[in-house]
Amino acid sequence: MSKKEQQYVNIGRTRKAHGITGEIKISILDQYLEDFLKTERIFIEFKGMYIPYFIKNLRGKGEMILELEEVSTRDAAQALQHRDVFLREQDVLSENEREFEVPDESLQYEKLVGYTILDKSLGEIGPIDEVLEMPQQEMAFMKYKGKDVLIPLNDSLISEVDDLQRIVYMELPEGLLDVWNN
Secondary structure, eight states: OOHHHHHEEEEEEEEEEETTTTEEEEEEOGGGHHHHHTOSEEEEEETTEEEEEEEEEEEOSSSEEEEETTOOSHHHHHTTTTOEEEEEGGGSOOGGGOOOOOOOOOOTTGGGTTOEEEETTTEEEEEOOEEEEOSSSEEEEEEETTEEEEEEEOTTTEEEEETTTTEEEEOOOTTTGGGGGO
16 A cells, blocks of 8 residues: 555545536545544545645535635636545544534525426526525526526526426526527
């Protein structure tokens, strides 16, 4: 076993970039969740080297959304997608240090990822790639006519959600999608 393998512990994996400000989804193995929640930095492996990243913000539960210092664009976050995440061995808590905490934030509409939006007037808009948390409300991030668009998700615009067919029936304000296609 090499020295690097002895010094670092694989605690999870990054997933997809989230939003446009450099956030990324991350899944952490249950046994290392508390270690992850109490650390200030993680390591991501690139070509056999462990690169440190300091945690700026974290939210969600299950698949959490991570904001790292020095990662502020979607492109930068995409470079970190689908990579193993590590802690240094000395950063893993001993049994007597464990208290276990679970974050309790979650997005109301997150379950709609993968569902197709069907507008009353325009017909099929397309599948939801991500649900983003914005200061005002949650937004569906998706492609429409080849462009990235954000569609507000709230009860006043959603007529019905068909979980069996995975369709979100909406009545979007006239001209909402024109804003993205200029």
